[in-house]
Amino acid sequence: MSVANIEKAESLLGDIKLKKISQGAEAIIFLANEHPYSNERNCPTIVKYRPRKLYRYPVLDLQIVKQRTASESRIIFKLFQSSVIEFNKLEKKKNSEKIDRSLVNYVINNGGVNCPKLIGLDVYNGFIFMDYINDTLVNGESSSLKNHLWLLEKTFADSLSEKLTVHNCQSIVASREIEREVVALNSKIKDLLVLTGIQLGNMHMFDVIHGDLTSSNIILKKYDSENNNDELQPLYIPYLIDFGLSSQSSLTEDKAVDLYVLEKALESTHPLFSKDYSKWVLEGYELAYEMKGKRENAAKPYRVKHREIYKRLEAVRLRGRKRSMIG
Amino acid sequence: MIYKYPQFPHVQVLGVLATNVKNIDTIKQAVISLDQRYDYCFINAANVVSVEQINCAIFKTLTNYYFNEKKPLRTNSVHAETILNLSPNANITDSLNRFGISKGSANLIILKVYGLGGPQQRQQENESLLPDDAAKDLQGVIQRDLQNIKDVVEAEVAELDNDEQLVGISDLKLIKKNYKLGDMMVEDREVLSRLLVSVLQLSDL
Numbered sequence: 062m063s064v065a066n067i068e069k070a071e072s073l074l075g076d077i078k079l080k081k082i083s084q085g086a087e088a089i090i091f092l093a094n095e096h097p098y099s100n101e102r103n104c105p106t107i108v109k110y111r112p113r114k115l116y117r118y119p120v121l122d123l124q125i126v127k128q129r130t131a132s133e134s135r136i137i138f139k140l141f142q143s144s145v146i147e148f149n150k151l152e153k154k155k156n157s158e159k160i161d162r163s164l165v166n167y168v169i170n171n172g173g174v175n176c177p178k179l180i181g182l183d184v185y186n187g188f189i190f191m192d193y194i195n196d197t198l199v200n201g202e203s204s205s206l207k208n209h210l211w212l213l214e215k216t217f218a219d220s221l222s223e224k225l226t227v228h229n230c231q232s233i234v235a236s237r238e239i240e241r242e243v244v245a246l247n248s249k250i251k252d253l254l255v256l257t258g259i260q261l262g263n264m265h266m267f268d269v270i271h272g273d274l275t276s277s278n279i280i281l282k283k284y285d286s287e288n289n290n291d292e293l294q295p296l297y298i299p300y301l302i303d304f305g306l307s308s309q310s311s312l313t314e315d316k317a318v319d320l321y322v323l324e325k326a327l328e329s330t331h332p333l334f335s336k337d338y339s340k341w342v343l344e345g346y347e348l349a350y351e352m353k354g355k356r357e358n359a360a361k362p363y364r365v366k367h368r369e370i371y372k373r374l375e376a377v378r379l380r381g382r383k384r385s386m387i388g
Numbered sequence: 389m390i391y392k393y394p395q396f397p398h399v400q401v402l403g404v405l406a407t408n409v410k411n412i413d414t415i416k417q418a419v420i421s422l423d424q425r426y427d428y429c430f431i432n433a434a435n436v437v438s439v440e441q442i443n444c445a446i447f448k449t450l451t452n453y454y455f456n457e458k459k460p461l462r463t464n465s466v467h468a469e470t471i472l473n474l475s476p477n478a479n480i481t482d483s484l485n486r487f488g489i490s491k492g493s494a495n496l497i498i499l500k501v502y503g504l505g506g507p508q509q510r511q512q513e514n515e516s517l518l519p520d521d522a523a524k525d526l527q528g529v530i531q532r533d534l535q536n537i538k539d540v541v542e543a544e545v546a547e548l549d550n551d552e553q554l555v556g557i558s559d560l561k562l563i564k565k566n567y568k569l570g571d572m573m574v575e576d577r578e579v580l581s582r583l584l585v586s587v588l589q590l591s592d593l
Contacts, residue, residue, distance in 0.1 A: 095394040138586040181451075181589060
């Protein structure tokens with residue numbers, strides 16, 4: 062089935078060469094060697110392909126593929142559009158003083174969200190073309206937040222175990238404590254997760270629910286800044302990807318569930334440090350609301366909104382993701 | 389400049405920028421009366437910020453043409469369709485007026501699409517249309533058309549291959565109005581181009 066789908070995608074895309082990156086239940090992600098319409102050659106592009114499902118009635122299937130492809134693209138556009146609007150507000154306030162429009166500043170200063178650029182759309186076959194924002198980590202893996210954290214965790218664990226054998230430390234509990242302390246000190250991770258949290262906050266303020274927040278759905282892109290010349294520890298900026306399960310909603314419940322899903326995902330992919338990670342993400346999330354309040358000169362309503370979501374999150378933690386027990 | 393699309397290897401598009409056009413009314417009349425010598429896609433360059441934007445509209449036209457089985461074209465030609473796809477609006481007359489030749493447009497972008505074939509013939513065509521002979525033939529046709537454009541359009545004609553050429557030609561106020569950008573409007577051309585590409589891809593879905 063999967064091979065047939067890949068062949069189908071290749072035949073539909075003409076001369077574009079594809080390399081499969083990952084596959085989900087509904088879509089296959091390819092890395093294409095060419096941009097579908099740019100003049101520049103050899104410009105890699107991400108292609109998300111939703112194959113037709115043979116078990117569905119064809120007319121209905123066409124409709125479903127079309128509708129899902131379109132809705133995912135709309136979400137990507139909405140995030141970009143809202144980010145631009147936020148930025149314009151800020152620029153207006155600063156009396157048309159020109160501000161650096163680099164994407165990083167979209168997030169840090171102005172309440173935007175980093176997401177891939179929408180290049181093209183083919184709703185009839187279920188293709189979405191997006192720009193390729195991946196980087197490779199030091200160990201050659203792709204730069205998702207998950208891989209990045211795993212790499213840091215592993216490096217840390219290795220150096221720790223080395224130290225422990227040297228010092229011949231006996232208490233396992235003590236070593237755990239040390240471990241936790243040092244990771245907490247690792248501000249690189251903290252900054253990254255706070256930055257992720259800020260983006261999530263901004264995204265929720267745009268009334269977009271991601272629906273599938275995991276550390277592998279957050280991609281890191283190297284940011285070349287003049288102040289940062291450290292080759293081994295480059296500055297990374299998180300990008301949100303995969304809006305296949307996203308929706309638009311302003312309900313507190315949906316936002317809280319979104320955060321809960323991320324917490325659970327962190328718990329299972331990074332079991333040792335998930336508590337710290339979640340804490341930092343939520344710190345960033347709160348910061349986003351605070352900064353928005355400051356920008357709008359209305360600190361209180363945003364603080365209230367944040368508190369509402371946070372309270373709901375606590376409730377969700379007790380009862381789980383599903384509010385109703387139906388379905 | 390010839391634009392190519394790896395997904396549709398047999399298609400080639402000629403893209404030309406004509407500045408200071410003097411016979412705009414003649415061209416408009418000729419296009420309306422379907423004069424063969426004016427069988428091109430004439431776009432009001434004031435609405436365009438980047439080559440990417442143009443290519444995006446062509447890409448959308450091609451996608452619809454080959455894959456939308458119900459309605460490959462909403463207008464009667466690929467050229468009119470490209471103009472329509474450059475517009476966020478589904479109204480054909482209105483779009484042609486705003487984005488095609490419009491009153492007072494002194495600069496035009498002229499496109500011509502080659503090697504299209506029928507919507508359902510794509511697969512066979514991949515193999516049959518591309519051999520060297522056909523490719524050489526096409527080069528000749530393109531050269532002839534380029535000369536023809538220079539003859540029928542009284543303007544300075546240059547191949548459109550980078551965004552720099554459009555600086556000073558694109559009218560940001562007009563773009564803001566025609567694309568109904570409102571709060572979204574940005575002056576940074578790269579961001580604006582990204583914005584317009586998304587708007588175009590998502591219009592009339």
